[in-house]
Amino acid sequence: MVSKGIISVRGLHNQFGDNLVHEQLDLDVAQGEILTVVGGSGSGKSVLMRSILGLHRPSAGQIEVDGVDLLRADSEQRVQLERRMGVLFQRGALYSSLTVLENVLLPLQEHLSLPAEDAEALALMKLRLVGLSSAVADNSVQSLSGGMIKRVALARALILEPDFLFLDEPTAGLDPIGANDFDELLVTVQRALGLTVFLVTHDVDSIFKVSDRVAVLAERKVLVVDTPERVATHPDQWIQAYFQGPRGRAAQQGKRHPVNAEEDA
Amino acid sequence: MSHRPHIEHAEQSENQDSPEQQLRLCGDWTLQQYEQAKAALSALSDGQMTAVSTLDGRDISRLDSAGVFLLQQYFGTELIENAQLAGQQQKLATLVLQACKDEQAPQHGGDNPLRQWLEQIGRVTCSVLQQQKQLLAFLGLALDNLSRTLFRPSRWRYTATAAQVEQIGINAIPIVALLTFLVGAVIAFLGARVLDEFGAAVYTVNLVGFAFLREFAVLLAAILLAGRTASAFTAQLGSMKANVEIDALRAQGLNPVEVLVLPRLLAMLISLPVLTLIAMLCGVLGGMLVCWLALDISPALFMHIFSRDIEPVHFWVGLGKAPVFAFVIALIGCLEGFKVAGSAQSVGEHTTSSVVQSIFMVILLDALFALFFLEMGW
Incomplete structure (x- = not known):
């Protein structure tokens, strides 16, 4: 078990009216791992992610990213840190009035003063990196399929390295x-790219395929954090229903590439 | 914390005769240091560039995909592939080189500007014609639906219509009343100044009455509703369209024109005549106040002249235009809403277009009406 991760959440409280979403929640994400967060609808996965991103100010608690206390950092530090975080929102959240290339280009133009042709070449390279052809670069966002939207959103999330x-x-x-x-x-x-990934998903196939570790959110805190195999055998009723249900079992029989050897050892 | 990217020339290899050279890359080759890295690369002369045989990247402290991309631009794929890099960086380089290899950048259209300009003119002309055609088609569709629903009271949507009447009509009363009151006062002032010179100041009453009953009340109310309501219709229906709610209605066997357009159309047909009436009252009231204060025409005298000189036909001419304007504004607002194509930008464009079109149509129709009534001698 990691003692303190590159992202560390301590004693997080989140309350909306009478609805207590998180209570004394602790979570660590180690450098270079893919941590998957699962939980039922309304268990506060998205709120947790938004808290770490600084899009939502938690009621109480401490969030550290790479040693910087996010809730007490000044705006300069926050901007520095926010540049180091890429986000892919649920439905892509691409800017519908811009073309594909402009969507990817925007953060580059706003944050760095690169010459236009360099910025454009970098953005095109990012699009190809996520498996899109340069032909889609000038397309409007509306013309994209669901899978392409996710890829463009990933390219945009990765553009600032x-x-x-x-x-x-x-x-x-x-x-x-x-x-x-x-x-x-x-x-x-x-x-x-050696990224540290925080992944919220409902897709059991994805969990086994990509995660180094899985964190289960339930009862307002993190119930368990461990490798997918070990989490799947946790005795908790909800976890059993989640992983041992028909969909979960099928996913576990599927192929699994050990992603991070040190973690499994 | 960050290290400036730079290039060191390693010692010539053992073979002194060979012009081949090894370059050692040091520092951060990252997006943050992109400019410096580019400068370091540009500083190499062509001779040095062609002489490079191998790259040594073991001293690179940080490398990201932007860095690999930049190196690839200068040294080409092969040199980077064979460069000595740390394990993680090697993986990164492989991935980026793969991406660079796939394709060349597309050519952006550098078309003739004159041609583009002509093309633009043609496109706009066609779209204006198209717009009028669509408006007529939509008019037909709305009338068709209206006539079919008219005789089936079970299909009347009282609640939706009443809610729209509140939003379009009742909520607009204060602004319509205030505005027409002020315009009425202004017209009376103008009349007082000009007519006073001929000693005909008392005809200010006729001016105010004539102008407001025939033209200004209905025109001001219609223009206000075009700005206030046509835009609201477009934005409401447009967001629903963007959110595929219109398709959801269709899929459930409901007719979007009947469910969404008819209540708005009817509410508009009810609201605009009523607002016109209020506008007439307030405009005349404003004129009366100015007549009293500036010309010493007492309200009683004002009313006397008014009822003696202004014939009821002027009132009916003004009020008769209201339903037509209401129809046009509602149709344009709804039609533009249905034309929205899914993006925030599109909602904005069509909202603008609906306000511009409906104001334009209201004024155009008013001019046509004026000609018609003149010929008829009403």
């Missing part, structure tokens, strides 16, 4: 083949 990647249900709404392709792409890119 982040150290951390946050993904909110990246395979939701994709067909099984598209989801599988996306999982493979994610693992390839994560390994090559």
Whole structure:
């Protein structure tokens, strides 16, 4: 077990009205791993991710990313850190008034003063990196299929060369083949770029395929964090229903590439 | 923490005769240091560039895909592939080189600007014609639905219509009343100044009455609703369209025109005449106030002249235009809403278009009406 990760959440409290979503929640994400967060609807997965990203201010608690206390950092430090985080939102959240290339280009233009042709070449390279052809670069966002939207969103998340990647249900709404392709792409890119990935998903296939560790959110805190195999055998009723249900079993029989050898050992 | 990227020339290999050279890359080759890295590479002369045989990347402290991309641009794929890199960086380089290899950048259209300009003119002209055609088609569709629903009271949507009447009509009363009151006062002032010079100041009453009953009340109310309501219709229906709610209605066997357009159309047909009436009252009231204060025409005298000189036909001419304007504004607002194509940008474009079109149509129709009534001698 990792003592303190590159992302560390301590004693997180989140409350909306009378609804207590997180209570004394602790979670660590180790450098260079893919941590998957699962939990029932309303268990606060998205709120946890938004808290770490700074999109939602938690009621109480401490969130550290690479040694910087996010809730007490000044705005300069926060901006520095936010640049190192790439986010892929659930439905892509591409800017509908921009073309594919402009979507990827925007963060580059806003944050760095690169010459236009360099920035454009970099953005095109990122599009090809996520498996899109340059032919789609000038397309409008509306003309893209679900799988392509996710890839463009990934390219946009990666454009500033982040150290951390946050993904909110990246395979939701994709067909099984598209989801599988996306999982493979994610693992390839994560390994090559050495990213630390925080992944929220409902897709049991994805969990076994990509995660180094799985964190289960339930009862307002993190119930268990471990390798997918060990989490799957946890006695908790909800976890059993989740992993040992018909869909979960089928997923476990599927092939599993050990992603991070040290973790498994 | 960050190290400036730079290039060191390693000693010539053992074979002194060979011009081949090894370059050692040091520092951070990252996006943050992109400019410096590019400068370091540009500093190499062509001779040095062609002489490079191997790259040594073991001293690179940090490398990201932007760095690999930049190196690939200068040294080509082969040299990077054979460069000595740390394990993780090797993986990264392989992935990026794969991506670079696949394709060349597409050519962006550098078309003739004159041609583009002409093309633009043609496109706009066609779209204006197309728009009028669509409006007529939509008019037919709405009338068809209206006539079919009219005789089946069970299909009347009282709640939706009443809610729309509240939003379009009742909520607009204060602004319509205030605006027409002020315009009425302004017209009376103008009349007082000009007519006073001929000693005909008392005809200000006729001016205000004539102008408001025939033209200004209905025109001001219609223009206000075109800005206030046509835009709201477009934005409402447009967001529903963007969110595929319109398709959901269709899939459930409901007719979007009947469910969404008819209540709005009817509410508009009810609201605009009523607002016109209020506009007439307030405009005349504003004129009356100015007449009293500036010309010493007492309200009683004002009313006397008004009822003596202004014939009821002017009132009916003004009010008769209201339903037509209401129809046009509602149709344009809804039609533009249905044309929205899924993006936030598109909602904005069509909202603008619906306001511009409906104001334009209202004024155009008003001019045509004026000609018609003139010929008829009403």
